[in-house]
Every structure is written in C-alpha cells, then in structure tokens.
Amino acid sequence: MITSEVILKSLGEVGTTVLLILIGTVLVEALLYLILMKWLKYKYALPFMLLAPAAIGLIALVIYPLIWELRLSFTNMSLKAFRDPAFIGIKNYVRVFTEPVLKQKMFFPLLGQTILWTVINITFHVGGGLGLAMLLNRKMRGKGIYRAIIILPWAVPQVIAVLAWRGEFNFAYGYFNIILTKLGLPGVQWLADPVANFAAMCMTNIWLGIPFMMVTLLGGLQSISSEFYEAAEMDGANAWQQFRNITLPLIQPVLTPAILLGTFWTFNNFNVPFFINQNELESSDILVTGLFRAAFQYNRYGFSAAFAFVIFALLLLFTIFYMRYTRSLKGAYES
Amino acid sequence: MSAKHTTPKKSFFRSGREDSPFKRILIHLVLIISCVIAIFPILRILAVSLRPGNRLMSTDLAIIPPDATLESYRIILFEKPFLSWVWNSLAITISTALIGVILAATAAYAFSRWKFPGRSVGLVFLLATQMIPASMLMIPIYILAIKLGMVGTYRGLVIAYCVTSIPFSVWILKGYYDTIPVDLEEAARIDGCSQLQAFLRVLLPLSTPALAITFLFNFMAAWNEYLLARVMLGSQESLLTWPLGLQRLQGQFQTQWGQFSAGSILVMVPVMVLFLYSSKYLISGLTLGGVKG
Structure with a gap:
C-alpha cells in the first residue's frame, strides 16, 4: 500500500535537503573562489576549493559533534537535566571505571x-x-x-x-x-x-x-x-x-x-x-x-x-x- | 612456467587437475559444505515467506513447503506500508549516494594531485574516522538534532548519510587516481584544457570503475542503515525506511514471520543481484584501496 501523499512527502523532504546542500556548496565555492583565487592568488586555491564541501561536511558532522561531546562528557546531562546540565569535572570518567x-x-x-x-x-x-x-x-x-x-x-x-x-x-x-x-x-x-x-x-x-x-x-x-x-x-x-x-x-x-x-x-x-x-x-x-x-x-x-x-x-x-x-x-x- | 620441470610431486598451492582423486573430492566436499552453510540461512527466509499463515510456526525444514503460497507477499505488498518504506529508502539512498560520490571524487582529486599543507593530517584524520564507533557520534548528533528541530524529518538523516561515507570513498578514489599517470592530464592541459577541465574530461571518465564501486558502497551503506534512522526519525510512521519497518514487523507482540520474510526477500534479491554483478569490480577496488592506500 503506497499513497501519493507518502511519495510526495518523502520526495519533498529529500528534495529540500538536497537543494539546501547545493545552495550551500555554491555559496562556499563562490566565496573561496573570490578569496583564494582572485584576491590571494594562492598556489593551492584549486585543491582547497575541491576539498571544501567534503571538509565542511566532515567538520560539521564529525569534528564539531566530537568536540561538543567532549564538553558533554564533563557535565551531568541526562533526561532530567536536559536543559541545564551542570559542569561536574572528570566525575563521569571516574564513574566509568568505578x-x-x-x-x-x-x-x-x-x-x-x-x-x-x-x-x-x-x-x-x-x-x-x-x-x-x-x-x-x-x-x-x-x-x-x-x-x-x-x-x-x-x-x-x-x-x-x-x-x-x-x-x-x-x-x-x-x-x-x-x-x-x-x-x-x-x-x-x-x-x-x-x-x-x-x-x-x-x-x-x-x-x-x-x-x-x-x-x-x-x-x-x-x-x-x-x-x-x-x-x-x-x-x-x-x-x-x-x-x-x-x-x-x-x-x-x-x-x-x-x-x-x-x-x-x-x-x-x-x-x-x-x-x-x-x-x-x-x-x-x-x-x-x-x-x-x-x-x-x-x-x-x-x-x-x-x-x-x-x-x-x-x-x-x-x-x-x-x-x-x-x-x-x-x-x-x-x- | 613454460619449462617442464622435473619435480614429480606438485604441491598444494599450484596443483590443479593432476591431484589425486581423493584430494580433489575432499576439496570439493569442503567447498560444498561451505556453500551450504553460506546459503542455507538465506533459503530459510525464502521457505518461511512461502508458508501459509497457519503454518508459520513449524519444525519443517523443507525449502519449498508442500503447501507453498504467495499470501505473505500479497499482504506485505498491498496491506502493509511496505512499498512506502522502500520508496522512502530509495529516495534517501540514491540522492545521498550521488552527493557522497561527488564530494568524495573532488576531495580525492585534491589529495591525489597536490601536496597542499595539511594533506597528511587530513589523510590520517580520514583513517581515524573509521575508528569512531557509530553509537559514539549518535549521542551528540541526536542531542544537536533535537536542539535544531531536525528529529522526525529527513534533513539530518540525508546530510549525515552524505557525509559519513566520505572518508572511505576518498581512500578508494585516491588510491585509484594514484594509478592513473599525471601525463594524461598534462597532455590535456597542453591542448588548452584548464586543470578542472582535465579532471572532468580526462581523469573522471578513466575512473568510472572506481566511481561505480564508491557509489555502490555508499548506496549499500545508506540502504542498510538502521541505527541513525531509528534515532533521527523517532516514531514518524510515514517516514520509516525499510530496515525500521521490517524490524517493526518482527518486534511487535507476535512476530509476523511470513510478512517479515516476504519483505526481506523483496528487498534482498535486487541488492544481491546488483552485488554479485558488480563483485568483480568490488574486489579489485577493495584490494586497490587496501594495498595502495
């Protein structure tokens, strides 16, 4: 059983996201082009432009969450203290072992x-x-x-x-x-x-x-x-x-x-x-x-x-x- | 190899049809047993999917049950939202695999052809991301997604699928680009191409096999992904992907064995055909990525 409503809904969701990614990429590339290529005339302008979209993705979805998680690991965040977690130092790390x-x-x-x-x-x-x-x-x-x-x-x-x-x-x-x-x-x-x-x-x-x-x-x-x-x-x-x-x-x-x-x-x-x-x-x-x-x-x-x-x-x-x-x-x- | 040498006894490693019949039978026997172990669980799924509803629970080991019926297939196709799960998965998977390959193909080109500052750090970082347990990244991504209002939509999921496959793809593609001589691009540049045109018109067409492998890998990774989808989609009934849907069939009070198996067969067979068809390229791509780095 599949309805046109479901088809359109998931297509719309995926489509807007893809569009957002495209717009973001174009903006980043244009910016890099202006700065690295035209303004600085940097030797490695092209490789950095080629790398940029993948690098930004990895920074946003791997590096940033990891840093955020590192900070999280020093707090007592739980379902109860979701909005206002308190800083508790290395207590969590001690707890893991004890x-x-x-x-x-x-x-x-x-x-x-x-x-x-x-x-x-x-x-x-x-x-x-x-x-x-x-x-x-x-x-x-x-x-x-x-x-x-x-x-x-x-x-x-x-x-x-x-x-x-x-x-x-x-x-x-x-x-x-x-x-x-x-x-x-x-x-x-x-x-x-x-x-x-x-x-x-x-x-x-x-x-x-x-x-x-x-x-x-x-x-x-x-x-x-x-x-x-x-x-x-x-x-x-x-x-x-x-x-x-x-x-x-x-x-x-x-x-x-x-x-x-x-x-x-x-x-x-x-x-x-x-x-x-x-x-x-x-x-x-x-x-x-x-x-x-x-x-x-x-x-x-x-x-x-x-x-x-x-x-x-x-x-x-x-x-x-x-x-x-x-x-x-x-x-x-x-x- | 052409010289006929004098050693009468051939070792295990080279011998072929000249082996003693006993040894040949033994080897075939071992291989046949391995094949049975490999394929039996898969055939069992088929067997259960063909059973009529009142005999789902039985101790019968026959692959095609005597009273085989397609009833389970009818139910899952026309009475359950199975097709919309598959549609959702297809829409997500194809778009993310495409984007993932494009991002990786350009990044791998930079890694393969320039010694830019930070290159070796970048390569080690790509390797290191393979060590991160999936459930480790799940925690911050989930909490951040709640805060950004992305839970229960595809937004977070699509972006995450595009990105997570990049490191592995870059390794494979870089390994492949490295085997293509730079001279080809230089020749194109002498003929008046820009560096970017040389990449698009010379290197990319030559890399089609590697690009196909990467696409396939990305496709399979997103197509089979369960954990992140479960965490990000929550209980949005209409947005479920097929792994979530099938697990739901199995997870309820009473397992819908027949429907689960029928759904599994429907999802599995196209993937298996695709996989077997491309396995030759897959193998060469994997060993290339592994050996050459």
Missing part, C-alpha cells in the same frame, strides 16, 4: 567480553577466509559458482541477515534446535541463556564476516606468481614451509589492512549484538551496544559521552600499537 556502566555490568567485564568477541570473530574470519581463499585459488571445476555462493552472506543486508538468524535461534522453531533434537540432543536456550546467546552472536557474525576476508585475501593470493612456489618445490619445500615462507609474507600487504579494518568493524559491530539480543540480556552487550544502552535506554547522556571517549581512546591506542608493530600502513599516510 560504577556499573549499565545496570549491573562494570566496565572491565564489558571490555573483556568485547575483546573475547573480537578475538573469536577475527580468528574465525581470517582462518575461514584464508582457508577458503586458498582452496579457491586453484585450477578446478565450478570455481566461479563456489565463489559466488560463498560471497552471498556479504550481499544480504545486515539487518535482514541478523533478524533472520535471530528467528532461527528460536527455541522451538529455529533450525538449530530442530537439528539438535533430530540428533537426539536437548535444545539450547539461545536467546535466554547468557553463554548460548553470546555463542549465537558469534556464529552469526562469523557467517557474515567470512566472505569479506575470503574475497580480499583471494585478491592477494592471485597476485602471487606461481613461480615462487615452483622454485620452492625445486628446493624441496613442503606445503607448510611454502605457506609459511611464501604465502604469508606475500599476502601481508593485503592481510594487515584487512585484519585492522576487520578488527575495527568487529569491535564496533553494533547490528549483530543489538539485534540478536534485542536489548534484553545485559550479559550479551559489548562496549558499543552498552554505550547505546547507556545513552538511549538509560538516558545518561553526560556519562555516556565519557564512556564513549574511553572506548575511542582504547581503539586509538590499539591502532598506534598495531601500526608500530606491523609498519605496513606507514606508506599509506606518508606517500
């Missing part, structure tokens, strides 16, 4: 859970992805069909995939329990039992994430010339030695960014824990869903802001160490 961040859960157990979640997922993503990529990187019949089918989970919109998986974790009608019962085993309370719920989250996310790793690593494997392996065979290297000394080092340039990206995505994964759990069990929360719960369920805005910066600091530290350790992204920002 009081439960959710109703019962403290910060460090939540962090431990998130690390466990990330490690389990990345291990399976990389292991499964690399294994499948190596199987597919051979001359064989039906390779294209296998690849197309294995990629499919990546193509399913995440919301649908995760909601459908949640349905399959239903105690009586989901296929996991149907299969378990057919095998003569007792069914599992996937949605109510904390450990089973966490396992359910991991299974869903592993299923969702393997195709990306496989595709990326397959690209890396294909770029390795088979001459390396031929030479190694002549020297009598066995399969493990070839994997260890040729495959791994040569896919490093693809593997390292893929792991880094995968770690961020998994650590920050919202959809899977949120939809499998539907905000019911606090025990299944990871940091980012806990943050959402603290902000939008318990409405502790100031506190959540401090919580958010603690999470961000952790990610930043991880990145710095990882980059120091691998050095692989060095070229990326120095080039």
Whole structure:
C-alpha cells in the first residue's frame, strides 16, 4: 500500500535537503573562489576549493559533534537535566571505571567480553577466509559458482541477515534446535541463556564476516606468481614451509589492512549484538551496544559521552600499537 | 612456467587437475559444505515467506513447503506500508549516494594531485574516522538534532548519510587516481584544457570503475542503515525506511514471520543481484584501496 501523499512527502523532504546542500556548496565555492583565487592568488586555491564541501561536511558532522561531546562528557546531562546540565569535572570518567556502566555490568567485564568477541570473530574470519581463499585459488571445476555462493552472506543486508538468524535461534522453531533434537540432543536456550546467546552472536557474525576476508585475501593470493612456489618445490619445500615462507609474507600487504579494518568493524559491530539480543540480556552487550544502552535506554547522556571517549581512546591506542608493530600502513599516510 | 620441470610431486598451492582423486573430492566436499552453510540461512527466509499463515510456526525444514503460497507477499505488498518504506529508502539512498560520490571524487582529486599543507593530517584524520564507533557520534548528533528541530524529518538523516561515507570513498578514489599517470592530464592541459577541465574530461571518465564501486558502497551503506534512522526519525510512521519497518514487523507482540520474510526477500534479491554483478569490480577496488592506500 503506497499513497501519493507518502511519495510526495518523502520526495519533498529529500528534495529540500538536497537543494539546501547545493545552495550551500555554491555559496562556499563562490566565496573561496573570490578569496583564494582572485584576491590571494594562492598556489593551492584549486585543491582547497575541491576539498571544501567534503571538509565542511566532515567538520560539521564529525569534528564539531566530537568536540561538543567532549564538553558533554564533563557535565551531568541526562533526561532530567536536559536543559541545564551542570559542569561536574572528570566525575563521569571516574564513574566509568568505578560504577556499573549499565545496570549491573562494570566496565572491565564489558571490555573483556568485547575483546573475547573480537578475538573469536577475527580468528574465525581470517582462518575461514584464508582457508577458503586458498582452496579457491586453484585450477578446478565450478570455481566461479563456489565463489559466488560463498560471497552471498556479504550481499544480504545486515539487518535482514541478523533478524533472520535471530528467528532461527528460536527455541522451538529455529533450525538449530530442530537439528539438535533430530540428533537426539536437548535444545539450547539461545536467546535466554547468557553463554548460548553470546555463542549465537558469534556464529552469526562469523557467517557474515567470512566472505569479506575470503574475497580480499583471494585478491592477494592471485597476485602471487606461481613461480615462487615452483622454485620452492625445486628446493624441496613442503606445503607448510611454502605457506609459511611464501604465502604469508606475500599476502601481508593485503592481510594487515584487512585484519585492522576487520578488527575495527568487529569491535564496533553494533547490528549483530543489538539485534540478536534485542536489548534484553545485559550479559550479551559489548562496549558499543552498552554505550547505546547507556545513552538511549538509560538516558545518561553526560556519562555516556565519557564512556564513549574511553572506548575511542582504547581503539586509538590499539591502532598506534598495531601500526608500530606491523609498519605496513606507514606508506599509506606518508606517500 | 613454460619449462617442464622435473619435480614429480606438485604441491598444494599450484596443483590443479593432476591431484589425486581423493584430494580433489575432499576439496570439493569442503567447498560444498561451505556453500551450504553460506546459503542455507538465506533459503530459510525464502521457505518461511512461502508458508501459509497457519503454518508459520513449524519444525519443517523443507525449502519449498508442500503447501507453498504467495499470501505473505500479497499482504506485505498491498496491506502493509511496505512499498512506502522502500520508496522512502530509495529516495534517501540514491540522492545521498550521488552527493557522497561527488564530494568524495573532488576531495580525492585534491589529495591525489597536490601536496597542499595539511594533506597528511587530513589523510590520517580520514583513517581515524573509521575508528569512531557509530553509537559514539549518535549521542551528540541526536542531542544537536533535537536542539535544531531536525528529529522526525529527513534533513539530518540525508546530510549525515552524505557525509559519513566520505572518508572511505576518498581512500578508494585516491588510491585509484594514484594509478592513473599525471601525463594524461598534462597532455590535456597542453591542448588548452584548464586543470578542472582535465579532471572532468580526462581523469573522471578513466575512473568510472572506481566511481561505480564508491557509489555502490555508499548506496549499500545508506540502504542498510538502521541505527541513525531509528534515532533521527523517532516514531514518524510515514517516514520509516525499510530496515525500521521490517524490524517493526518482527518486534511487535507476535512476530509476523511470513510478512517479515516476504519483505526481506523483496528487498534482498535486487541488492544481491546488483552485488554479485558488480563483485568483480568490488574486489579489485577493495584490494586497490587496501594495498595502495
């Protein structure tokens, strides 16, 4: 059922916004043209004009909100004190570490859970992805069909995939329990039992994430010339030695960014824990869903802001160490 | 490779059809099992969508149920506002993906061809934005949107979708531009083009594959976005996008399983076709962006 009223309303809403963006861009460009190009005759006038719209957007929607959030994190803003929040110094940051961040859960157990979640997922993503990529990187019949089918989970919109998986974790009608019962085993309370719920989250996310790793690593494997392996065979290297000394080092340039990206995505994964759990069990929360719960369920805005910066600091530290350790992204920002 | 070498035993990494039959069967078996794991949950959605209303809850594992019916499709298409959810999503997604690509394409050009002051800071900043958890930005954006009166309209949502995809797009496009020789633009400039014309007439047409990938990425990101839409649109019934609508079908007292699955299939199939069709370009674009930076 769709009415012309709805069509026009959403078109109008989108249209006016697009128009506003266009007018804003034209104004900014005209201003920059006059100042940088005509008045200052600046060497880099053109690149700055090319950058301006994107830069302004990012400043308005990323940098400004972050600064605003930093200020927020030193206040006690909540639903009660929405209009007149008071400045309370670093109390929120102290609270993150000393009081439960959710109703019962403290910060460090939540962090431990998130690390466990990330490690389990990345291990399976990389292991499964690399294994499948190596199987597919051979001359064989039906390779294209296998690849197309294995990629499919990546193509399913995440919301649908995760909601459908949640349905399959239903105690009586989901296929996991149907299969378990057919095998003569007792069914599992996937949605109510904390450990089973966490396992359910991991299974869903592993299923969702393997195709990306496989595709990326397959690209890396294909770029390795088979001459390396031929030479190694002549020297009598066995399969493990070839994997260890040729495959791994040569896919490093693809593997390292893929792991880094995968770690961020998994650590920050919202959809899977949120939809499998539907905000019911606090025990299944990871940091980012806990943050959402603290902000939008318990409405502790100031506190959540401090919580958010603690999470961000952790990610930043991880990145710095990882980059120091691998050095692989060095070229990326120095080039 | 042409030389026929003497080693009789070929290793795992190069061998093809000369493998022992046992090994070949084993590899095919592993791949077939992976395919089943990959596709089974998707086929289950199809199975549930085809069940008649009184058999939604059943322990049947057949993909096409014996009494298959399109009843759920009829209900969701003609009795539920499903089509208007899809329309809303389409309107938002196409416009934001287009704007996002345009903004990123020009910014990436600046990053690729000039060593302007602040360039490396900018690139690191773009990388750093990928670390920010979505729910972290949600808090200030939500409160600011309340204060600006943008909750319950598309304004905030459209602007946010345009902008959030920029960093990733710039990385991919810059990586691609870097592989195109500057000589081409210089030749065009000798022929009397301005720098901007050289960009528009020479570089952009050459970058069509990368632009298509970026558009696709932006499209998918906005098309599947749930969190920000939920926070920004509130309970505006007529403005819902499809992820919100479908979640609502599942979230009510009693899950409308059949309708949820039928809606999912309708949304999913076009996206999957598009994805498979473009996956070749997608892969090359991703590895390029990853390796070359």
